[in-house]
Amino acid sequence: MYIGLTIVVVxxxxxxxxxxxxHRAMRxxxxxxxxxxxxxRHPEAVEMGKVYCFACGSSETTAQGVVSNAAGSLETHYxxxxxxxxxxxxxxxxxxxxxxxxxxxxxxxx
Numbered sequence: 482m483y484i485g486l487t488i489v490v491v492x493x494x495x496x497x498x499x500x501x502x503x504h505r506a507m508r509x510x511x512x513x514x515x516x517x518x519x520x521x522r523h524p525e526a527v528e529m530g531k532v533y534c535f536a537c538g539s540s541e542t543t544a545q546g547v548v549s550n551a552a553g554s555l556e557t558h559y560x561x562x563x564x565x566x567x568x569x570x571x572x573x574x575x576x577x578x579x580x581x582x583x584x585x586x587x588x589x590x591x
Contacts, residue, residue, distance in 0.1 A: 511571065517569065553576055
């Protein structure tokens, strides 16, 4: 009986640890790269809700998915003209989870 209970407790702890490690890894991946971070670093490149490339001035962006699952998606936004990485955004439950973890505005305008 104690062996069965011990196994259940160990498995539960491993699941919690894996989820925590996953959230920490996701937070590290996005930290310092959100739209708010981009606006702080390049205030001249964000005007009235429109984002411009700090390198070439283009307002055309393209997004490439990094993570996409039932919990949402994580996308890196690039300048469509010169290819410069601009910021990272998240959607769905993934955005909510990151926001709760203290990552500001990971879901711009959605």
